[in-house]
Amino acid sequence: MVDPKADKALSVAGPGESASEEIHSEVAIVGGGMVGMALAAALASNGIETCLIEAEKLPDLTGEAFDGRSSAIAYGSQQVLHGIGAWDFIAPEAEPIRDIRVSDGAWHVKGGDRGIASPFFVHYSFMDLPPGSVPGARGHDQPPFGWIIENRAVRRGLLRRLGQCDNLTHLSAAQVVELDLGAERRIVHLADGRRVSARLVIAADGRQSALRRMAGIGARELGYNHAAIVCTVTHELPHEGVAHEHFLPIGPFAMLPMTDNVDAAGKRRHRSSIVWTEDARVIPLLLKLSDAELGQEIMRRFGDTLGRVIPIGPRFTYPLKLVLADTYVREGLALAGDAAHGMHPIAGQGFNMGVRDVAALAEVIVDAHRLGLDYASLGVLEGYARWRRFDNLAMVLVTDGLTRLFSNDLPPLRLARDLGFFLFNKAKPLKRLAMRHAMGIVGDLPRLVRGERL
Numbered sequence: 001m002v003d004p005k006a007d008k009a010l011s012v013a014g015p016g017e018s019a020s021e022e023i024h025s026e027v028a029i030v031g032g033g034m035v036g037m038a039l040a041a042a043l044a045s046n047g048i049e050t051c052l053i054e055a056e057k058l059p060d061l062t063g064e065a066f067d068g069r070s071s072a073i074a075y076g077s078q079q080v081l082h083g084i085g086a087w088d089f090i091a092p093e094a095e096p097i098r099d100i101r102v103s104d105g106a107w108h109v110k111g112g113d114r115g116i117a118s119p120f121f122v123h124y125s126f127m128d129l130p131p132g133s134v135p136g137a138r139g140h141d142q143p144p145f146g147w148i149i150e151n152r153a154v155r156r157g158l159l160r161r162l163g164q165c166d167n168l169t170h171l172s173a174a175q176v177v178e179l180d181l182g183a184e185r186r187i188v189h190l191a192d193g194r195r196v197s198a199r200l201v202i203a204a205d206g207r208q209s210a211l212r213r214m215a216g217i218g219a220r221e222l223g224y225n226h227a228a229i230v231c232t233v234t235h236e237l238p239h240e241g242v243a244h245e246h247f248l249p250i251g252p253f254a255m256l257p258m259t260d261n262v263d264a265a266g267k268r269r270h271r272s273s274i275v276w277t278e279d280a281r282v283i284p285l286l287l288k289l290s291d292a293e294l295g296q297e298i299m300r301r302f303g304d305t306l307g308r309v310i311p312i313g314p315r316f317t318y319p320l321k322l323v324l325a326d327t328y329v330r331e332g333l334a335l336a337g338d339a340a341h342g343m344h345p346i347a348g349q350g351f352n353m354g355v356r357d358v359a360a361l362a363e364v365i366v367d368a369h370r371l372g373l374d375y376a377s378l379g380v381l382e383g384y385a386r387w388r389r390f391d392n393l394a395m396v397l398v399t400d401g402l403t404r405l406f407s408n409d410l411p412p413l414r415l416a417r418d419l420g421f422f423l424f425n426k427a428k429p430l431k432r433l434a435m436r437h438a439m440g441i442v443g444d445l446p447r448l449v450r451g452e453r454l
């Protein structure tokens, strides 16, 4: 049910309404992407006055041209989105992932149109998890691994949730250009001359985080020699909730199940989202192909499991880069989401890690606030950094390692990989652990991830 107040966030203050204005808040979150919005909803709905500052105009964030990606949102992240009150707005556009099939597709592309896919693949079925083994499953013995959702649908849902929140000021088209961490109250300066003062500043401004730089926090960065093509495709056969990942010599090729929709002629169509890693030099040529030609290229890599595949809508390309901030916190400042860690999308975990940051940081802040402690102090914030740093570092290393292991077509390595797949399929406890990892329910979980109240 949609709340009538739900569009409030779309009508918030834009730039230049009062250039000399100073806005006072308890927490200022810089960056109103998916991570910043989720954190704002978590804090504001728990009585912490929050100012969310976003450089883009809010309606642009949900436009078709802004972001063509869909995200695989793990079960644990869904629990967080539910806990902050956003899931009901997102759920109608979420397709459950019931099976995951990972294969070493190197032989497939080598064989051309009618080539042979690797006989060894890892198959995860949600039915393989023992009933009752998933925390917070709320009556479902077998919840799905996760859901595939268009990023713009996630943003739309989060905006609607923010529209219901008291204790929130949401600034749009407001770019932060300077940060002053020196005083007891931190000052964030906007490009239009306005200032926001807060006890705590949270940088959720993405991989290239300007706030990270302004705070003097360094980052390790590593570029990849490939980039990702992202587009939506329609296909003849239903996907049955299966997410496919083929490891090709240049990098992974993922076909992710989306909700069906209805085309302009009123015909129902099956849809999937493609994340296709390619040599950065080849991408401009691929993007120039007609829909039919690009569909052929997709089928050369993916095969005809879903029948004929045709791209629909705009095509996007994203550079891929690993970024790891040297530290997550300073007195009065915390980094969250891609501002703290940007990773390769090979395992679809970047946003999921950001959601776990949200759950942990919100828990640390809300608990300190309830106890009357200074949640902006380094001592409190270090609790968040300790909690999240290892998990994020491990995921960054795993995604980087997988990228290197699979972006290689040497025959002995390929054989070792396929043997690894074969043995992994036989080792049930290991496989179950990997499935629980994919669901985001392993480790020291924040309350929101466990399905509990903040």
Ligand SMILES: Cc1cc2nc3c(=O)[nH]c(=O)nc-3n(C[C@H](O)[C@H](O)[C@H](O)COP(=O)(O)OP(=O)(O)OC[C@H]3O[C@@H](n4cnc5c(N)ncnc54)[C@H](O)[C@@H]3O)c2cc1C
Pocket (backbone or CB within 6 Å): 030, 031, 032, 033, 034, 035, 036, 053, 054, 055, 056, 069, 070, 071, 072, 073, 174, 175, 176, 177, 204, 205, 206, 207, 210, 211, 228, 230, 275, 318, 319, 336, 337, 338, 339, 345, 347, 348, 349, 350, 351, 352, 353, 354
């Ligand atoms: C091809 C691809 C596929 C992916 N697939 C998945 C997936 O399946 N699952 C998954 O979990 N993750 C996936 N990811 C990763 C995921 O998209 C990111 O981790 C996630 O979007 C990060 O969100 P964020 O809010 O931290 O940063 P961003 O989305 O980068 O948002 C940052 C926000 O800050 C704003 N901003 C920046 N600078 C300023 C400033 N100075 N002042 C004010 N505002 C500012 C920006 O306008 C932006 O809105 C994928 C990534 C790629 C590249």
